[in-house]
Amino acid sequence: MTTIKDVAKEAGVSIATTSRVINNAPHTSEAATIAVKQAMEKLGYRPNANARALVSKSSNTIGVLVNDVSAPFFGTMVKAIDNVAADLEKQLLIGNGYHDAQKERNAINLLINSRCESLVLHTKGMSDEELVQLADEVPGMVVINRVVPQIAERCVALDNHHGAYLATEHLIRHGHRHIAYLCSSHDIDDAHDRLAGYKQALIDNGIEVCDDYIEFGEPDEMGGESAMVNQLSKNTPITAVATYNDYMAAGCMALLQENSRQIPEDISVIGFDDGHIARFIYPRLTTVRYPIQVMASQAVKLALELANGDSHKVTNSTTEQRLYMPILVRRASVATLR
Structure with missing residues (x-):
C-alpha cells in the first residue's frame, strides 16, 4: 500500500511539503505542487480520509454512489436518502459509477475529496478487497445492495x-x-x-x-x-x-x-x-x-452513526435486519394455465 513517504520520495520533496500539497495548504511552491500531484497519480495514492478530515474539518454533506442516477430505481434510492438528510439539515453529493470499477473509484475519490464523512455506496465494479481498504479509511462508509463478508456489518442488502x-x-x-x-x-x-x-x-x-x-x-x-x-x-x-x-x-x-x-x-x-x-x-x-426506500433509509442512518463514532453500537446491534427479504406482490399479469 502506497504511503505519504513513498509519494514524497517519488516527488523529491519532504514529507511536510507533500502533506501541505495534499491538504491544499498555502505557501507551497508551484513546482512542489506539480511534483507531488504527479507522484500521487503515478503511484495511485489517495490520501487517508481520516487524516484529511482533521485538516479540512468536516462537511455537512453525505456522499452517495449509484450506478446511474437517471435510472428510476436509483432515483428512488436517492430520494429516500435525501429524506433522511433533509431532516438532519444535510446535503447530498451524488456520483455515478455505471458498474465500472474505475468510474466508481473516480466518483468515490470526488466524494471523499469533497469532505463527505458519510458514504452510501452502490458499487458493483470494485473488488471486495478495495472496499474493505476503503472502509478502514472512511468510518462512515456503508455498502448497499451488496454483501462484503469482511465488513458485513456495514452492508445493507437484498436476497x-x-x-x-x-x-x-x-x-x-x-x-x-x-x-x-x-x-x-x-x-x-x-x-x-x-x-x-x-x-x-x-x-x-x-x-x-x-x-x-x-x-x-x-x-x-x-x-x-x-x-x-x-x-x-x-x-x-x-x-x-x-x-x-x-x-x-x-x-x-x-x-x-x-x-x-x-x-x-x-x-x-x-x-x-x-x-x-x-x-x-x-x-x-x-x-x-x-424495499429500496427502507433499505436506503437504513443505509444512510447507519453511515451517519458510524461517522459519529458509534461503531460499537452498530456492530453489536441485534435488533436491526440488514439482509432484506423480498416479497411477492400479486396483481393481474399472471394467470393459472388453462
Whole structure:
C-alpha cells in the first residue's frame, strides 16, 4: 500500500511539503505542487480520509454512489436518502459509477475529496478487497445492495436469489412449466443471483432448465423488448416469462401485445422490484417487491452513526435486519394455465 513517504520520495520533496500539497495548504511552491500531484497519480495514492478530515474539518454533506442516477430505481434510492438528510439539515453529493470499477473509484475519490464523512455506496465494479481498504479509511462508509463478508456489518442488502425463486415458483404454482427468463446482461451479482434463483426454483419443482428459454438484455424497457424478440423467434412453447426487473417486463409486455399475445390469457409475465411502472402498465404487473426506500433509509442512518463514532453500537446491534427479504406482490399479469 502506497504511503505519504513513498509519494514524497517519488516527488523529491519532504514529507511536510507533500502533506501541505495534499491538504491544499498555502505557501507551497508551484513546482512542489506539480511534483507531488504527479507522484500521487503515478503511484495511485489517495490520501487517508481520516487524516484529511482533521485538516479540512468536516462537511455537512453525505456522499452517495449509484450506478446511474437517471435510472428510476436509483432515483428512488436517492430520494429516500435525501429524506433522511433533509431532516438532519444535510446535503447530498451524488456520483455515478455505471458498474465500472474505475468510474466508481473516480466518483468515490470526488466524494471523499469533497469532505463527505458519510458514504452510501452502490458499487458493483470494485473488488471486495478495495472496499474493505476503503472502509478502514472512511468510518462512515456503508455498502448497499451488496454483501462484503469482511465488513458485513456495514452492508445493507437484498436476497436477490430468493426473490427470483419466489417469482418463478409463483408461476409454477399457477401451472406453468415452460417458463422463459429475461436476464440482465450486466456482469453483476444481482443478475447472477436472480438467474440462479430462477434455475433453482425449476430444479426444486422437477422442471428441467432449458437454455433456450433464457435471454439476456440491458435491464430496461428496450432490453426487455429485444430479449423477448429473441425468445419469440425461437418459437419455444413458453407460457410464462419471469424477468430481471419491472422495466424489462414492461418492454416484454409491449412486444407481446404488439404481436397479439394477450396477458395473462395467452402468456403470464412477472417482474422484479415493484417500481412505480409496475402499478401503471396494463395489465398491472405481478412482481417481487424490492424495499429500496427502507433499505436506503437504513443505509444512510447507519453511515451517519458510524461517522459519529458509534461503531460499537452498530456492530453489536441485534435488533436491526440488514439482509432484506423480498416479497411477492400479486396483481393481474399472471394467470393459472388453462
